[in-house]
Amino acid sequence: MDLHEMDRYIKSIIKEAGHRIRNSFLSDISIESKSDADDLVTNIDKEIEQFFISRINRDFPGHRIYGEEGFGDDIQDHKGIIWLLDPIDGTMNFVHQKRNFAISLGVYEEGIGKLGYIYDVVNDDLYHGVLGGGAYYNDERLSKLKDTVIGESIIAMNATWAVPNSYFDHKGTLQLIQDVRGIRSYGSAALELAYLASGRVDAYLSMRLSPWDIAGGMVIAGEVGAIATNFNGAPANLLEQDTFLAANPSIHSQILEKYILPK
Amino acid sequence: MDLHEMDRYIKSIIKEAGHRIRNSFLSDISIESKSDADDLVTNIDKEIEQFFISRINRDFPGHRIYGEEGFGDDIQDHKGIIWLLDPIDGTMNFVHQKRNFAISLGVYEEGIGKLGYIYDVVNDDLYHGVLGGGAYYNDERLSKLKDTVIGESIIAMNATWAVPNSYFDHKGTLQLIQDVRGIRSYGSAALELAYLASGRVDAYLSMRLSPWDIAGGMVIAGEVGAIATNFNGAPANLLEQDTFLAANPSIHSQILEKYILPK
16 A cells, blocks of 8 residues: 555545535435434435445455445455445434534555545545555644543533443443533534544544444544553454544543443 | 513624624633532623623613522512523533533513523624514524424423422323424533524423523514423523423423423
8 A cells, every 4th residue: 555645646536525425415415324323324425335335345356345325345354455435424413414424434454444534524634644655634734632531521421422322331421420520512423523533523433333433533533642442451443333432541441440330 | 671672782792792702712711609509600700790780780770680690689579670691501611612502581570571682602603582572593584483293393492300309200201202203402501592492493492491581582483473481381581590491382282281290
């Protein structure tokens, strides 16, 4: 892989996809539900995924694609080069707000994240990272994350995870909410990882994320020192849906050990 | 009051204040805590409030000012014309994120909101409303809110309100979190009211807000049909800190009656 050349190529198709999404605001968007009533998908999610796949298949034959809408490949292992794509991360925001959603893309080789992109379409803000080459907010290089403490941290987390549930003891989450400086929720895992990478939040956690939600952001956040695991402390899952915690390295293990309590 | 002339005047000083805030990013900001460790204030909050007060006193003698930082008047009643000002609503975001905060300003006459402004400084987005004259997002007139249902609503609410507390039964809030389509939290009451007015969220609630947090947004949201009360259903409190619910009129009373349960 020539990372520099691929980086240029990817930025160009992401910007083209963003243009197509902004244009879609002028036409009717058809909305359906997937796994449950609140898990939305639109014709635009599908069209944008197909746009990426047609370009990648044409220009990078042999690469595999793991996309949210299922038009890509059936991925069961980390072999070779895999593009992990969420054409619209934050579809609920896309539908209700026409903003606060992103294109999320990660390129992995043998399970190692090489390139990561999060494109905030409406604000025309591109976050990207290259393994060993740093992370960027548009043209600005992002600094390494500075140490913090729980009591001065802002955590991105959906209030849903404070509700009693079958996954873990919600009393830990309730305690976390009380102990941190602030809780925010933006409704897009990709943007929340971009905000972690740019130091606007100090951690992001979710009980249920898919590989395409996190693949791009993990490369970007990793370049500024963030740590990403599942709730058991194992490397974040890039093959199937799992729990997820990405955080400033100075508080990652503390959140895991003190607040994410097994049921 | 010549509303048209005042509107022009206010927009001009708000833009000047925004310019001063953006410039402050280039210098050191000194941060203190107020009532508790997470209730932040900076020298910039104070300087901007003093800037507004000096202009208002000079150009509108006889008007009173009710400002978050306490440099204005001691307000105990609704008499005459009162400017309710939060120079930086969302100070925690201002400090940690350098974005997602707003100038919030409402002008009330005998307790009636005549003019309202929320200025998202970093995005240079101005929301404003004139009693009887409509609400605007920059130059775009905002539409009346369309009817919705709880199950398809996005609610802006801090996860803090899901924690057991002495104000009301948090089990109602937990049920609301489960019943709505999504929960968001942006960390600025003013911006959350602006998002309600522009239909990006369908309700915003908080257990503890001050008059300057809500005064501007209430005029704007009121112009598109939103209803704002405290948790007892009484008109939102413009004299002292209180509970607050502003919502799309089709779901306001349902949220109050079904989910905000007295302890």
